[in-house]
Amino acid sequence: MLPSKRYEPEFVNLDDNNNSQCIAIKLIGTQKTILEIGTSTGYVSKILKEYDNIIYGVEIDVDAGNIARNYCQMMIIGDVETLELEKFLNKNFFDVILCGDIIEHLKNTSVFLQKLKQFLKPDGYLVVSIPNFCHGDVILNILLGDFHYTPQGLLDQTHIHFFGLKNIYEDFSNCGYEIHNLHRVIIDVGSTELKVNEEKIHPKLLEFVKSLPDSNVFQYVFTAHPTSEGIENPINDVDLATITEKFIEESHLELRLAIAELLQIVNQKERANLQLVADLQILKSKLMNCYLSVRIFRKCMKILQQYTPMDTKRGAFLNLITFWGNIYYYDGAKMFLKRAKPLIIPFFLKMLK
Numbered sequence: 310m311l312p313s314k315r316y317e318p319e320f321v322n323l324d325d326n327n328n329s330q331c332i333a334i335k336l337i338g339t340q341k342t343i344l345e346i347g348t349s350t351g352y353v354s355k356i357l358k359e360y361d362n363i364i365y366g367v368e369i370d371v372d373a374g375n376i377a378r379n380y381c382q383m384m385i386i387g388d389v390e391t392l393e394l395e396k397f398l399n400k401n402f403f404d405v406i407l408c409g410d411i412i413e414h415l416k417n418t419s420v421f422l423q424k425l426k427q428f429l430k431p432d433g434y435l436v437v438s439i440p441n442f443c444h445g446d447v448i449l450n451i452l453l454g455d456f457h458y459t460p461q462g463l464l465d466q467t468h469i470h471f472f473g474l475k476n477i478y479e480d481f482s483n484c485g486y487e488i489h490n491l492h493r494v495i496i497d498v499g500s501t502e503l504k505v506n507e508e509k510i511h512p513k514l515l516e517f518v519k520s521l522p523d524s525n526v527f528q529y530v531f532t533a534h535p536t537s538e539g540i541e542n543p544i545n546d547v548d549l550a551t552i553t554e555k556f557i558e559e560s561h562l563e564l565r566l567a568i569a570e571l572l573q574i575v576n577q578k579e580r581a582n583l584q585l586v587a588d589l590q591i592l593k594s595k596l597m598n599c600y601l602s603v604r605i606f607r608k609c610m611k612i613l614q615q616y617t618p619m620d621t622k623r624g625a626f627l628n629l630i631t632f633w634g635n636i637y638y639y640d641g642a643k644m645f646l647k648r649a650k651p652l653i654i655p656f657f658l659k660m661l662k
Contacts, residue, residue: 321356329438332492332530333409336436337362341404344428346389347411351377365398390415400427408437410528413468422484426535435486435533438494442471445498445524449505449515462502463527474523477531486533496527521552 321330330353337343339360348354348366350373357364358380366381367389368374378384385397389411406425415421425435440463447463450456458466472480481488498519499507507515518524 321352323356327494329409329494329528329530332494333407333436333438334360336490336492336530336532337405337407342402343405343407344398344403345381345407345409347409347414348377348381348384349373351380353407353409354380365403367392367394390417390421394424394428398428401430403428404430404433406433406435408435410438410440412437412439413465413470413472416469418470418480419484422481422486422533426485429535434489434535436530437533438528438530439472439477440465440468440528441473441523441526443473443521443523444496444501444503444527445518445521446501446503446505448518448521448524449498449510450503452514452518453505453509455505459502464503474526474529477529481533485535485537487536488531488533490532492530493523493526494528494530495525497525501527517553 321334322328323331323334325331334353334356337357337360339362342363342365343357344365344367345354345357346367348364348368349370351366354364354366354377364381365383365385366374366377367385367387368377369386369388371386374384374386383397385392385394406429412418412421422435429435442463444463456464458464458468460466478488498515499505
């Protein structure tokens, strides 16, 4: 790919509301006079022109600017920070100035933002997109001790300044702009060009980073309107202590819910097993009665050998010992008497009181 086309996408899907160019085009609208800073090859300029807008362009790359010239009323080639734009442009002339992923490339953003005001109509505004340095993938790389630039993306090798949402509001407010129509372009943690090997990250740490505010925001897109009034930054400092406490509580809650669910399953199984044991005892009693009715004592013995009576109130074990004796199976009676011995003494002591 030619260097002049390094930022040019294959196409701009105007139905994709999670695309910065699409959002910017919709924030601009139609029938506007637009100054586009950083046109690249004019892939956005072309669409804006098709929407019945008039575009004036500024581009630092000569080859890219010459391509974009086809869609612009005027093309100015040069560095926007050093160009004397007032020699080329009229004051109070533009409805919109588009700064798509430009601010982060500038050496002095404050001077640049102040300089643009003179070219806006009284009701004019900026349309701006800026990558989010506080994306979760950047945070995870830093936690791993890795800060590396990439050809494009969040840590583009040509980026000079880096912004979180709080910094964006502060810088624009300090330059006399009020931010409106804030949009977020979402790319999940682990899905950017900076994604890390999740096997190197503890699952809870990964989950915590994902829980941080705007950790999945790739870009912010918004309008900025000049104002002479003092502007209070609506973005508060991130209360990391509260976020951490909430994360821990939710993690514990998740564990408690899992334990409660498992206990419920265990209790259900235990109740089911107890019911099965009770049903089995009833069936065995019925079966033994059948054997007794036809005097098949050998089968009765097998059933009784598996039984240990626990009902001392009714003397069930004595009845069973007596039964063994009545059928002349004295060895069985002795064996059963030995098994029931722990219950006999307390039973007789209770009878003697």
